[in-house]
Every structure is written in C-alpha cells, then in structure tokens.
Amino acid sequence: MATLNLTLKIWRQDGPHKAGRIETYDAHGIPDDASFLEMLDIVNERIIEQGGEPVHFDHDCREGICGACSLTINGIPHGPEGAVTTCQLHMRKFNDGDTIWVEPFRAKAFPVLRDLVVDRTAFDRIIQAGGFISVRTGSAQDANNLPIAKDDADASFSAAACIGCGACVAACKNASAMLFVSAKAAHLNLLPQGQPEKTRRVLGMVQQMDAEGFGNCTNQYECEAVCPKEISAGFISKLNRDYALAAAKETLT
Numbered sequence: 085m086a087t088l089n090l091t092l093k094i095w096r097q098d099g100p101h102k103a104g105r106i107e108t109y110d111a112h113g114i115p116d117d118a119s120f121l122e123m124l125d126i127v128n129e130r131i132i133e134q135g136g137e138p139v140h141f142d143h144d145c146r147e148g149i150c151g152a153c154s155l156t157i158n159g160i161p162h163g164p165e166g167a168v169t170t171c172q173l174h175m176r177k178f179n180d181g182d183t184i185w186v187e188p189f190r191a192k193a194f195p196v197l198r199d200l201v202v203d204r205t206a207f208d209r210i211i212q213a214g215g216f217i218s219v220r221t222g223s224a225q226d227a228n229n230l231p232i233a234k235d236d237a238d239a240s241f242s243a244a245a246c247i248g249c250g251a252c253v254a255a256c257k258n259a260s261a262m263l264f265v266s267a268k269a270a271h272l273n274l275l276p277q278g279q280p281e282k283t284r285r286v287l288g289m290v291q292q293m294d295a296e297g298f299g300n301c302t303n304q305y306e307c308e309a310v311c312p313k314e315i316s317a318g319f320i321s322k323l324n325r326d327y328a329l330a331a332a333k334e335t336l337t
Contacts, residue, residue, distance in 0.1 A: 086116045088180045092127065094139055095187040097196050100203075104196065106185075116176040120163065121146060121153060123175055124186075140199035146171040148312065151249030155200055156187045161251035161310045169249060169312045189254035193261070193297045206296040207248050207264060214281070214288035215268045221277045236274045243271040245313040252307035252315075258299030263307040265293050266323035267315050273326060283330040290327050 090111040097104035109131070114123050121143055128138035144150040153170035157163035163173040178184065186200065194202040222229065232240075246267035253259050269289055272278035278285070301320055308317040 086176075088114045088116055088175055088178060088182075090114060090123075090178065090181070091183040093183060093185045094200070096139070096199050097188075098198065100195055100197055114175055116174070118175050119146070119171055120155070120157070120173040120175065121171045140201050142201045143171060148172045149247060151247035151312075154189045154194075154202060154204070154250050154254070156189060156254055158185050161189060161254040162249070162312055166309075167312055167314050169247075172312075189250050191250070191253045191259035191298070193259065194250060194253065202250075204248075204250050206298070207250065207261070209296065210261070210265060210289050210292045211268060213292035214285035215272070217272060217277055218281065219277075230276055232275060240271050240274040242316065243267040243274070243319055246271075246311075246315050247313060249312060251310045251312060253298065255306035255310040256299065256301075257304065257306070258302060259297075260301045260307070261293050261296070261298040262301040262320045262323065263311065263315055263317060265289050266319035269323055269326065270319045273322075282326070283333050286323070286326045286330040287334060290323070 088111075092109040092111050093106050094109060095104055096107045109127055111123060111127050114126060118126070121141070124139060124141055131138050142152045142154060144152040146153070148169045148171060151169065153162075155162065155170045157170070157173070162168060162170050163177070165173050165177050188194075188196050188200045188202045193206045194204055197203050244267075246264060248264060248268075250264070252263040253261050269286055272285060273282050303317075305317050308315065
C-alpha cells in the first residue's frame, strides 16, 4: 500500500458570524486507498493529539447517498473525480507532494456554520414548499395498478437520483439551485400521481427558491458537470416550461 505526504490548505471559521481563514496542515503517511473523509479523520486525530481543535466537516452515510459531505476540493465541488461525492473520492486520485485546498460550498443561501460545515436547510424549505404528494398513492402491492409509460418512469427515476448535496449551487457562478429544484419537481411531475398538485408544486418550489436567495440559471452547465448523480440539465428546461404554464394558469384563475 502506497502512502502520500500532502499539504492541506483548509478553511477554518469559528462560527457563522466569525471571519474565516485558511490554515495549513501537513498530512503525511496518508494511505492512498483512504477516502478523502478518512484522510480528514487521520488529520483530525493528529490535531487532537496535539491539543488543537479538529476540523469540522459534515458527513453521514459515507456511501454517496446522503449528500452531506459537501466540500470544495481544489476549487471543484466534491473534488476532481466525476460522478462521485466527497466520501467516494479516494486519495489515489492525488499525487505525493500535492497541495490540496479544502473549502466549504460557497453560496449566500448556504451560510457557513463552522469550518467546512454549511447550512443547507434552504433545500429543505424548498421541498416543504411543494416537493411532495399529499394524497395516498397506494401501498407496495399497488405499484403495478397504474400504468406509467417507460420513458416517463425512466426520466422520473433519473430525477429522483438527486441527493440534494448542493454541488450544483456551489459550482454555479450565480449560485443557482435550478438543477436541484428541477430534479425534485420532475421526479413527481412526470408521474400520474403528481399531476393534481403539479401547478402548486412548481410555483411553490420556484418561489421558495427565489426567496432563499439562490441566483438565476444562465445555462453554463457547471451544475451538470459536478453533479455526483449526473442529473441532466435538461430537467431545467422542463421546469421552465412547467413554470410558464403554471404561472399562466394562475393568472387566468
């Protein structure tokens, strides 16, 4: 097993209203088969042994499912490897002697809580504004009772793969949440069960997105490039069409 000797430039911030700073740490003897978060664990153990304050970072499943491990690594959300979350990024993607810059996701709507931890509850409020179906849709044994076209089912499944990590926001120069919102809306809007509340859903989620302070989409596709689940930016076009129709319906009523 090979090991790496690295220099880490890590963003440290004592609280949401404190000034942040970059601090330098030596990360020596890091196994190249360790994940990025395991590398941070090793560094934190050494910081604690020396009586220092460990680096705070967010994580949960460490399996690429929860989306909590929201780090910007060398300027790229989730790091240099495509279609993975930070916890799935392994140190073998780096070279011995590298300097690695580690920062939190940057967005007005994602305020830094401490060090590398950001508050992403803005996404939760967008879901609360419409990302749900409020009527009973049947139990497991009822799944095949309502025919759904395969293309629609496949597209809905692709949209549902979004884990809400926020990499799309961090990559966008406008801090737009359109990829996230469009995926969450399309997941339900493409299915028959989601049709009764489609207008309310689209208007509510988009309006809440704007209220949270996310920027506008200018079709640069940075969001699609860094998405760990490879969500297509084509869902943004669908959301724009759905929103235009929903706004027209609301005006007529």
